Amino acid sequence: MSKLRMGMVGGGEGAFIGEVHRIAAAIDGEIELVCGAFSSDPERAKRSGQALYLAPERVYSDFRQMMESEAALPENERMQFVAIVTPNHLHFPVAEAALKAGFHVMSDKPATLNLEEALKLKTLLEETGLLYGLTHTYTGYPLVKEARARVAEGKLGKIRKVVVEYPQGWLAEAPEDDIWRLDPAKSGCSSCMGDIGVHAANLAEFVTGLEITEICADLTSFVEGRVLDDDGSVLLRFNNGAKGVLMASQVSVGEENALKIRVYGETAGLEWSQQEPNTLWLKYNDKPTEMLRTGYGYLGEMATTYTRTPHGHPEGYLEAFANLYVAFAEQVRAREEGREPAESAIDLPGIDAAVRGMTFIELAVAASASDVKWQPFPVN
Amino acid sequence: MSKLRMGMVGGGEGAFIGEVHRIAAAIDGEIELVCGAFSSDPERAKRSGQALYLAPERVYSDFRQMMESEAALPENERMQFVAIVTPNHLHFPVAEAALKAGFHVMSDKPATLNLEEALKLKTLLEETGLLYGLTHTYTGYPLVKEARARVAEGKLGKIRKVVVEYPQGWLAEAPEDDIWRLDPAKSGCSSCMGDIGVHAANLAEFVTGLEITEICADLTSFVEGRVLDDDGSVLLRFNNGAKGVLMASQVSVGEENALKIRVYGETAGLEWSQQEPNTLWLKYNDKPTEMLRTGYGYLGEMATTYTRTPHGHPEGYLEAFANLYVAFAEQVRAREEGREPAESAIDLPGIDAAVRGMTFIELAVAASASDVKWQPFPVN
Amino acid sequence: MSKLRMGMVGGGEGAFIGEVHRIAAAIDGEIELVCGAFSSDPERAKRSGQALYLAPERVYSDFRQMMESEAALPENERMQFVAIVTPNHLHFPVAEAALKAGFHVMSDKPATLNLEEALKLKTLLEETGLLYGLTHTYTGYPLVKEARARVAEGKLGKIRKVVVEYPQGWLAEAPEDDIWRLDPAKSGCSSCMGDIGVHAANLAEFVTGLEITEICADLTSFVEGRVLDDDGSVLLRFNNGAKGVLMASQVSVGEENALKIRVYGETAGLEWSQQEPNTLWLKYNDKPTEMLRTGYGYLGEMATTYTRTPHGHPEGYLEAFANLYVAFAEQVRAREEGREPAESAIDLPGIDAAVRGMTFIELAVAASASDVKWQPFPVN
């Protein structure tokens, strides 16, 4: 047996998220990057490939060419899946090309430029039967998995209230350089909701196992001249009667990447913060608050499976990201070996999360523009 | 000169907030409790008075009787102001009786049972020219005053976003005993907004110096059979274009009294939490987050004036409460001495905060019931 | 019944600790300040008395005169105990005068200028049978009492390790003004150990119920020209075989009053920090760390008795200090009523803590100067 072979589209020199995907894929020694279309600029693509020690003939500047060439290689040489790490507007075209060429897809989020593409993607996946993973990174943290498990086991009682927030400060000023996330043609209809609000919504549903059924939104573009939202607050209603608040912001000066979720049930509450990801708080009215920490024996199977080091050895964002690749790799292996994937691989966000995410983004924008208070969350 | 003489209505044996007011008044040695109508039950009133070492003849079971009897005492003996610490429905009747008898009033919040009473109270105050203080406790913390000062000085730039939250968990279950806060006849139209949401709204305006102009609300009664709200989320819009979120909850299991405010301006952000009240965070995009601590020389005059001990000696809720009494006592002294009160005494919430508070409570309830998204905040 | 009548020696205008004692005594409405010798400067004494609304005839400039005059007053008028809040060198002379005049004594720490005086004080107390309280403030915190109770109940198993630290930064530079704590004639043989090291040693013994039996010390005067120590580290050995470290410093720049204790037993550990006094951590190897918070029903009787407000309403240094006065007042009341004091009043540090404290200070200084590694802790 050998490592899984991965190709990559996007992520040339200097790109943040491409490097994150490469580290995440490499960290556990299960996946090997074998080819890439890192840039449509041939020189940049070439330099990127060299820096990654790739064989020059497997470095492409056209993703369609890559699909074609790789598909023509012998089965035990060609890539087995594609990681898509481009700006949003290319997610769908690349995924489409990959699926049509027979390759599984691991995609950065949001899944597509708009909901319409997400629905097309869903259809394509159904037609091809291929695998699709969506990197909602924060679902990869062991203690997020623990939180989800505790809620599922009823440890909090019926869920009543969900508060999820995702403040950042990096777009508080008009940036000097081009930021593709602020360009509707590349980013879609939303900046703040599209980049981070969608993570928050996904996390709320992932942890609680609930579905958002209605929202009321107020999005804002605080920086003059900005077309897309850079801040938004959303009231949520869930399918079990729970209520919630989702806040996301790119203009909360001094905030880093402060995703945080709090869930309150009838008998207990929980709290998790991405910037201190190895701590999960469980709260009660009648006994001391419990501080759960990654790596301890008292955690459940999912949290344990996705932890590499003993407690007290902090794992972070890259390990969480890698956990998504672990799950996706297991799905690919299982497919190739004709077996069911391990239980632990099943919670990787896929096309359903993709569709719900794009729905959320478009709905938040529409709801904010509307005078009607509550907007139903459509089921696609 | 002697200590200021205070009377009290409410706060008999076992009452929480009455004891808090007494401690707050006593702590700095400037105010002496001289009389009280602690309970309408004569025996309970008497026992309460004894436990407080009061002269038996100045312990009353009828607050109107107290006003009359005290007014009949010589000027240098009778009480100089009344502290009202009853359930909400008595705030106005007691205040009215006190003002009509010529006594200044220091009242627990919310100011009255409903907005109508608050407006009557405002008229009465205008007519009598007497003093009125409202114990929005959290405005008494030195670092809340520092936060307000920093915003006022423009240290955050133009304010864009305000997040204020006040989760508690104590009403997550239907309580065994009677809780007057859940009884509309004593509490008014709201439990959660009336008890703590109003603190949060006050704090948001106090710190930012802004006014709420529109709200969108979703209140809930999670516990079966409960008439009043025990949870609510409110979207806010402010008079300078800033946006905000206010969350309050009495069913957030495991939360204590977790009032917290975050304010983001164009150039900096701040964060303060009531449970760690001696720390104020200032956040920037381009330099390290600063942790300000009570008692340091780098703080402004207001914070310094209202701090009793050197840094590292934590002051808390009772000292914050006492700071309201310090301000009120200075107002009373100044009035009696025919001079302007010290600058430091001016930020005590008064009748304007009272009217805005009652407006907020009623508006939140109405907004939650409405299908119209945005409700204007009426100016009374 | 009336309030207990307290006199005070020291604590004139501008003095920090005198004001703290006055607040602590006043806060619960059980003690009334009736007289004082606030300063040996008659003008300053007079102004101080006026500011405290005292009767002019009971404001003295000579503490011996005060003892005499008060003793001559009718029993139901004269003070019932004296609070001593002078610099260290006056603690003993004042206490001696008070005891000889028949007054109970509540003294600031360290108890005396040196061990010899402490032993004399012990003899005097035995001779007079009067009451003596020593304000080791930190023993007054509810969660310190809880920590002590948990250890006593065996919840940590046999204690193995104690780490107590008390870093401050305020003496990192040579101060411009006179600081009496740096003057051996007023402070005694040590600055750092005498002012704060002794608190740390007391806290270690208070929480664990153990006794220090041997120490090894390294004290330093970091600031040039300083006679007394401003920093010290001490290895500890306890009477049950436990080991420990005590660190105290007045030159740890940027530290406030960061007293912290950690205790590890065979089955659990605990941690408490004075700057976040309403949180007590209990730690285990096989289950989540527990965060205990002041005011919860799961706390023991002592912690509950000494808490004034519901959880989430932070109490601090002044309330802890007040708790010492609550205990002392109960001792005095019980004595006057010819009964045993309540259980809750028994843990107030008294003459034994005084003697051990002075022993610790002198031993730490001697041990630091010695080449012998371990110095036995003498039992006096």
Place this chain on the structure above:
Amino acid sequence: MSKLRMGMVGGGEGAFIGEVHRIAAAIDGEIELVCGAFSSDPERAKRSGQALYLAPERVYSDFRQMMESEAALPENERMQFVAIVTPNHLHFPVAEAALKAGFHVMSDKPATLNLEEALKLKTLLEETGLLYGLTHTYTGYPLVKEARARVAEGKLGKIRKVVVEYPQGWLAEAPEDDIWRLDPAKSGCSSCMGDIGVHAANLAEFVTGLEITEICADLTSFVEGRVLDDDGSVLLRFNNGAKGVLMASQVSVGEENALKIRVYGETAGLEWSQQEPNTLWLKYNDKPTEMLRTGYGYLGEMATTYTRTPHGHPEGYLEAFANLYVAFAEQVRAREEGREPAESAIDLPGIDAAVRGMTFIELAVAASASDVKWQPFPVN
């Protein structure tokens, strides 16, 4: 150019630290594991190699055989350096074999079984001129590098006080299984000091740039029947007159891997905790405490170089470990390319840290057994 080729000795199935080294080496895509002697048990070695997708012919069960076989391969195929991840007693024999066969060495700590071996290793390195890196992991954290830089730049003034602590709880009970760290034949003369005390001592010297010159130690074996120390407290003196305390413990129940350092200079203090590694505190007496966070532009070059993700995306233990491999890889590349390594690669602990570390361990054990208070730190 291709990836650097690494061999590994130790780290077979189930070994913690071997997997850590592999992840650390793989994470940045610069190093490829090409061979290994993972176990002396041929079957276990084989299985380990398979799980790592290694060519079977390059999986050895005898490290000397590996050195010989690899040395016989063509230069562009054979491994370029060896990672040693065995128990302590094999560190030196493996390093010796590697160096004699011409391979650079990256070794886990402590460097050797005893000081004598460390000195031999130093000689061997001088003779062969080969490279040697020692994985004092915590020096790899960006904010540890920042702390070191700030001290070096004089931002704290002359250093006075260093407090370094490393509590763990995992050996609080006698373990059921064999723990090689408790076996003197495999671990050396110390468990606690050898495993973690040495990290703490290294960190103190790394951050401050000072050298320990004298120590006074008290080590303990708390668990019955245990031969080696499981706890120790050490007083430190440094070559500039600074004082310090080093605490390490394996029986501090409930502690994870709580390495923490505090350094106080004449004008500022700093604090860093391994369990929250992306935060560095700078403390002052006259301005707010600053919270520095990984990934910000205000950090120095070293911290920035060794950070992979934007602020708010927590990096942890594995990334810190990887940073040591980044530095070592750069040293190897530079050597092969006949150039000086980048500045950033120079702070990797090497043979000098190895010798000082082994000196510290042996000295701590000897000092604890001695009645002489201060033991000079020998310079080797």
